[in-house]
Amino acid sequence: MMEGKVWKFGDDIDTDIILPGRYLIYTDEERLSQHCMEGLDSEFPNKVDNGDFIVAGKNFGCGSSREHAPIAIKGCGIRAVIAESFARIFYRNSTNVGLTLIEAPGISQYVKEGDKIQIDMDTGVIIAGENRIEFKKLPPFMMGILEEGGLINYLKKNPNIEPQ
Amino acid sequence: MTKAEKILAKASKKDKVEAGDIIIADIDIAMTHDLTGPLAVESFEKIGTGKVWDPSKIVIPFDHQVPADSLDSANNHILMREFVRSQKIENFYDVKQGVCHQILPELGHVLPGTVIVGADSHTCTHGALGAFATGIGSTDMAMVFATGKLWFKVPETIRFNITGELASNVSAKDVILHILGETGADGATYKACEYAGETVEKMSISDRMVLSNMAIEMGGKTGMVESDEKTYQYLEGRVKGGKSTINRLKAEQKRFITDLESPSLEIRDIDVDELEPLLSCPHNVDNVKPASEVDVEIDQVFLGSCTNGRIEDLRDAARILKGETIADSTRMLVIPASRETYMKALDEGLIKIFVEAGALVSAPCCGPCLGGHTGIIGPGETSLSTSNRNFKGRQGSPEGEVYLCSAKVAAKSAIEGRISVPEL
């Protein structure tokens, strides 16, 4: 069970907001994370505590294919992003770098910024105060990647796995 | 099967695949550039295979930060040049060549029926020549470098059946902005977009690339057009193997045509007879309005990018700018998308027209499109741009605003200093 505080965002949060293009010159997690969400709130990286969650609306991570964006989010200490829906390339990239994404339609209406919520990845349930929001559990292959902190570590341990 | 299904079936050596299937496809071309390349190379090195799977199938252009504008980008360039050298990458295009999505087709790397991946979301552009082309991240690219393969979920397809005649002040850009406005920023998520119908058949390859380029702006996995005589004419003199390659592609062409009764296909009819010049307004690409209804002063006009930086766009703009002067309150940047475009524009006298009108003309690169290099806008400034994204902060300050439009609207607006529609 993961527990943490919620940072809330709206619909269509694009990767230029998550990590503006001028910082793509960096590849290291630490420097990238200093600019996470700078498009909306340049203080965001200082405010986040390790283990917090982002809760957002639909189409989170739309736009550019920059893997720097999920790296920046993970680097600030965000444990998981829960959204109504995600953009396709962002979803893939996040899993590959070991950032947990949870698609939970309806989540925005149940939580507000600052709420403490709990997530049970094994049963696929988010507990937000009185509310229990169910989500589709991740397949074992993806859970395996997240547990290893990303695709590369996972493949080192499981060299023959076919990504099904 | 749809075109996407047919190409992915071939690439995964299967007779049949269906939308929703997870397949592992052989990659024909893998592209990464100076900005996403370093992360891909770092990840590739962590995998530890040593050698890339096939140095002839990797294409590396420098385009986002050319020439290097900081010590960090100079270092990234050094890292990538070293990778190219040590891995013997055959298709390396250093600072002089132009924007990745323009030069891949120009230099003959894009063939109908192939699978192309790029560590850049606008890789979908190459579908205009009948390829299945899609953007991926750096770790996925590292996997491709190591193995030449990547897993895909086979997408469903939305086929936009476009009919009607475009008015003379309307462009392919307006067609795609119209489609985007209707479909929404996530309306095609996980899906392949196909553009078909009489309007598309009549369009140039350049116009088709505009449509394909912006498929990602509605979440699309790729944006495809059926290859035809125009496609083969474009490819002539560009592809390796010349005539015999073209003949082989022609013979194969039928193999990839979408069956209109495919269960994973949705057809949407779009009529463009009444279409007028459009804008995508801040800060979302699907916030589309008629340009005639928006009256906004502009600080900067950018004509360029992988969406509208081709010779056809420069011609459209030059026709309007010829003999005119850009408003004092406005600055205009013209950046041809490639060296080939730049040289044609020089030959045709277009560059002179731009400079005489008061525009700044730069060497081919992405320019201010992604706000990381030249020509970024400051707080409170407004940019009118022929590129493809207007997200908050995309071209510099998050307190700036970006409107997207065609080359025609960009040129007319530069003269007026405010958003303006060219006459019919």
Ligand code: SF4
């Ligand atoms: S021109 Fe813009 S959209 Fe195209 S590749 Fe360059 S930065 Fe990306």
